[in-house]
Amino acid sequence: MYSVSARRSLGTGRGLSRAAVVTCLLGLMLTAALCGVVRTLETERANAEFAQRAGVRVAAVTQAFFKAVDAARAVNLFFRASHHISREEFDAFALPLVANHGYLKAIVFQRFVSAAERPAFEAERRAFWPDFQIRERAAGGAAGGAAGGAAGLVRAGERPLYLVNDYVTPILGNAIAFGSDVWSHPPLRRVSQTAIDAGAPVASPLVTLLQGGGGRRGILITVPVYRGNERPADVFARRAAVVGHTEVVIDVALLVGGTLHAVRLLDDDAVGLSLQGPDVDGQIVTAYRHGPAARTAGWLSRISDGNTLRHVESVDIAGSHWQVVVEEQSQAFGRHAGELVTLALGLVLSAATATLVQQRVARTRRIEALVRQRTAALERATGSLRVYERAMASSANPILLVDARASGYPIGYANPACERTFGYAPQELAGQPLALLLGADIEQPSVQVLLASLRQQREENALVTMHARDGAELITDVYIAPVRRADGKVGHFVVTVYDVTTAKRYEAELERHARYDTLTGLANRALLADRIERATAAATTGMSVWVVLLDINHFKLINDTLGRAAGDAALRLLATRIKRTLPPLDTAARVGGDDFVLVLCGCSDERQAATRIRQVRDAVAEPLQLGDQHLVLGCSAGVAAWPADGADADTLVKHAEIAMYRAKLDGRNGVQFYAPHMNAQASDRLALESALRRALHEQQFTLHFQPQIDLATGRVVGTEALIRWRHPLLGTIQPERFIGLAEETGLIVPIGAWVLQTACLQNRQWQRSGLGPLRIAVNLSARQLAEPGLLDSVERVLQDTGLPPASLEIELTESMMMGDIESAIHTMACFKRMGVKLSIDDFGTGYSSLQYLKRLPVDVLKIDRSFVQDMVGSADGAALVDAIISLAHGLRMHVIAEGVETIAQLDFLRGAGCDSVQGHVYSRPQTGERIEVLLRAGHIEPKTSTA
Structure with missing residues (x-):
């Protein structure tokens, strides 16, 4: 019978044994487990890689917005550093910012103008912009400020207050925004009021930009400018002290798209990115989108196209909340290829193992143990390597890995930040010597320090001047650290570069403001003392150093009659003439108001000093043209000589001032050299001035x-x-003695x-x-x-x-x-x-x-x-x-x-x-x-x- 023969066949060695069946079942179970593990690993890897790609994109967009906010703060700090900023100074400061940030459509200074000031304000601006008028958004137009519908701008109606775009840089392409009134539009007025009350940058909702037409959209970042250049302590004081705003106009599409394009993040068409934020009505809208939108995840799409990966991250932009959404449609077959391969191999191995189980059970067990061990080790190594690679690639600063054993220290790895900083793609840097990035001037002491640390295989850091691919000069802080192998020998160096160019230039600018007069560019009091000390230290035997105090006669009349702006212009012109007249070794300084101090070197006697002073006074006396006013100014000069009239800078300046006052008392427009008896006269004058101040308070005057x-x-x-002055000690003092001093x-x-x-x-x-x-x-x-x-x-x-x-x-x-x-x-x-x-x-x-x-x-x-x-x-x-x-x-x-x-x-x-x-x-x-x-x-x- 068949059944009996079959049972016999199973009982012999020709059929599958129980061990083979069990082995086959175990093989199938192991294959399923491995497929699950591989599936989990691939899913985690895909999610991690997507999170990395999404994080890089979000970081790039966020950093771009932060740079835009920093630009707004920089313009505001520029206004806080000086009491008066002219249109030319504003353009000189703002144009480099616009050039460095391609997404900035314009940088604007908005000025508050009252209804009473409006006619004069418009007339003054028409002097250089013939069609200038304060305009506002017509009914149904878009937002104002530096944005809004171009067709909707009309002449502004009569209102108590306007907030007008006064300085617009660059004016090319932004002319339509010049003169528009922000205060007339409620949404942007709320943004302006919020910035004034907070005393900090505030971002607007999404608006339609005036510039360029085509309905391009953007946001405005507004920072208030207060009178006195310091933020008042409370809200009411800020509202009273505000004089206007500085504002940056951001094209959102250019900011997001340009930033991502610059770092090669738009090349992957499978990754979609969108930026969502509020519009003027408070609705959340999509401001920018790149790549395909996510499709509905049905069973057919999951089989053919895989799943949609989505990453949403909130971004705070100067008080305005936005969301960056990154989406990616993963490919099912590509994503699960490892799982399918594992399944196929598992089935084959299970069948083969089941066939040979009787002969190779022991070997199979050893192989399985080895496979598990190797799989675990590979998983750990792969995971660690992936983490390290993501960390280095996500760094905002350039990181390089150089070979310590090869000649010239070639670059083995460069992260993406190298391209943003130096302009070289990572693949271009691979194999290049490290000297390519250490700067064109290889003789820099700091470069030599770094090269010595490479030779000595030790840690080091130094400040190095480098040059980017386009020739731009970069000031960088470079750190070098050795990477040792298991045997303790150095195999590689990690080089980390920090770009500190902006910080160093800002420090240099602060240093200049601390030593030079901001209005005229001449030395200030601090630098003047140093120049006097240097001149006296360098003076040769028999030579004197002459300190001259110049006072411009009746200069206050210019401020009182023509205004302080005209006075400042006159001071700048006078400073230029004085500096042009002096030799290179001499110093000219402005010490306040209309007072200038000269430090003259190389004059052996009074005759030579008087000749040089006369040249300066002749330059001051040249006709001065201020607008339609033709002025001729004179000056009084007081002179003190080192070492005869003083041994230090303070004494020399004080004695020169005493001599200058004597020159003014003798009829102005003259020169007086200091003499010791003038000290007593200056003391008398100071005592009389002090007594005169007390006289009014103590009612010593009579009629x-x-x-x-x-x-x-x-x-x-x-x-x-x-008037008569009855002094309690000096008796009656006649007006001739004190009216001039008053x-x-x-x-x-x-x-x-x-x-x-x-x-x-x-x-x-x-x-x-x-x-x-x-x-x-x-x-x-x-x-x-x-x-x-x-x-x-x-x-x-x-x-x-x-x-x-x-x-x-x-x-x-x-x-x-x-x-x-x-x-x-x-x-x-x-x-x-x-x-x-x-x-x-x-x-x-x-x-x-x-x-x-x-x-x-x-x-x-x-x-x-x-x-x-x-x-x-x-x-x-x-x-x-x-x-x-x-x-x-x-x-x-x-x-x-x-x-x-x-x-x-x-x-x-x-x-x-x-x-x-x-x-x-x-x-x-x-x-x-x-x-x-x-x-x-x-x-x-x-x-x-x-x-």
Whole structure:
């Protein structure tokens, strides 16, 4: 029977034995297990490799955004480093940033402009941009700022405040953004307000860019600029101190796509990347996409195309939250090839093993044990190697592995960061000597240090100047570490390179600001002291070093009349002239305001020093053109010599300053060499200045009054207020001694305000006492006339004292008005509208023009005492006074002669038709109590003697 023979066959050696069946089953089970392990390993490997690729892409995009934020901070720090940034300085700073960051469409400075400032602002910008106007987004347009729909920009409506794109770099391609108003669009206004309150960079939502058309989208990173260049401590102070914003405009597509393309991350079409973020409506939209989108993972797609790998990572960009999504469609057959091979081999091996199990059981067991051991070791080695490789490839800094045994130390491995830093692809560097990257100047001491460490097989680091492939100079910090083999010998070196170019250049710039004046580029006080010490140390026997302090005469008038911008421009031009005039070994420094210090070397005596100083003063005196203004400036110079006048820099500068003040006291525009007796005079002047400051606080000033007599009636019609200083120790100090000092120190402004208040109050008391509508004459200084709040202060004094405006007469000297005639005419016209009387004091002693005189709204002309003294006994003097009186009457002016001391002078003036006089012939200046006695007497008779 078949069944019996079959059982017999199984019982013999011709059929499969139980051991073979068991072995076969075990082989199948082992094959399944190995397939599972391989599947898991391949899945983990695929996921790890995908995570690496995704991480590199996310890191590249994140780093690009951080660099954009750093660019915004750099522009803001530039504004914080200087009080005033011109358009040219802004372009010079911003253009390299735009060139270095291709995704930056523009760098913008936005300025707050009020409705009152708008006409002047637009007019000033039209001077160089004819069609300039402040524009805003029309209804239904896109976002403003440096972005928005081009077709939607119209002239901005009337509003209290605008935030205008004032500086736009580069202007080429960004002209449409110039002048657009950010404040008119609520979403961007919220971004601006958030940045102001936070005092930090804030990113906008996704907007449509103005530049280039085509609906390109981007984001704006805004950083506030505060008055005073320091961020205020609280929100309310920041809102009050903000003057504008610095802003970078980022083309998102260029930033993401350009960054990934630069590092060769767009070459793999299987990997897709998208950037998602908020738009102006708060919706999350896709700002950028590259590569295929993920498909629905059905069973058929899983078999043919595999699974979709997805990595999502959040990125914070200056307070705005974005997501980078990386997707990859894995290939099923390629992904599971190892698993299929393992399965096939397992089946074959199981069948073969089952066939030979009876003869080779022992060998099979040994082979299985060996396979398991080798598999585990391979897995561990492969995993470690993969981790090390990913770590080196993901590093942001260049890492190289060089052979320590071969000549020239050839490069065996270079990570991707080498291409970003040096421009060489890793495969290009393979096999090249390390000297290729150590710099073109192989003789650098730091390069020699590194080469010595390679020869001695030890660790080392040094600062090396390298050059990239395109020739760009890089300052790098290079670390070299040996890699030892199991036997202790060095087989390779790991070379790590850190690019510190930006940090070193920033340090150099900070060092320059610490030693040079930011406005003129000349040395500052710190560098000046060093230059003086070097010059004195290098001076040869018999040679002197001369320290010269130059003060520009009346420079404050430029700031007061033309503005500080014009003053700064004038200082830069003067600095250029001074530096051009001096020899290379001499030094020019600016030590504040309009003061310059020169350090002259190689002059053996005063004659040679004076010649060199005269050359500098001649250069300063050359005509200066500021806009449509033509200026001629002079300077006063004080000179101190080493070693005769001082042994150190501080003493020499102090003595030069003392000599300069002596030159100013002697009439300005001169040169004085220091002499020891000047120290005492400077001390006296300093003591007088200190006493003058205390005098106002301690009420040491008083007013004297000199009556003005009407020649037709002999009655007192007014008085002139004259200040006197009663010092507790020095007694009465005459105005001639302290008025000039008050002008120089600026104390004339509070002193003049006190005189005006006190004189008006005294005159009002006399009027209330029934003494009639008396006038009170008060002198104004040039410093007071230049004060912006003069009109308001005079009006406030009249309101506080109750004095009628017609009872106040303000006296101005003709030389003071001629300094800035147009401004003086405007101020005088305002006084006339107020109702105040105006007079010209000391007429004839200045350089006024009759062309201007007829334009001045003057009520009274005062003849100077020098003409009054010469008119009796001198036909020319008499004719001159007669002509002045006729001229004044012809211009419908009242005439007062001052300094009248004799009856003969009085009779001449009465005969010439003079209206009023004041002088010792009637009364000397006296206190208010004594003058009141004369006022109550009514009619005053002249004195026959004024002794």
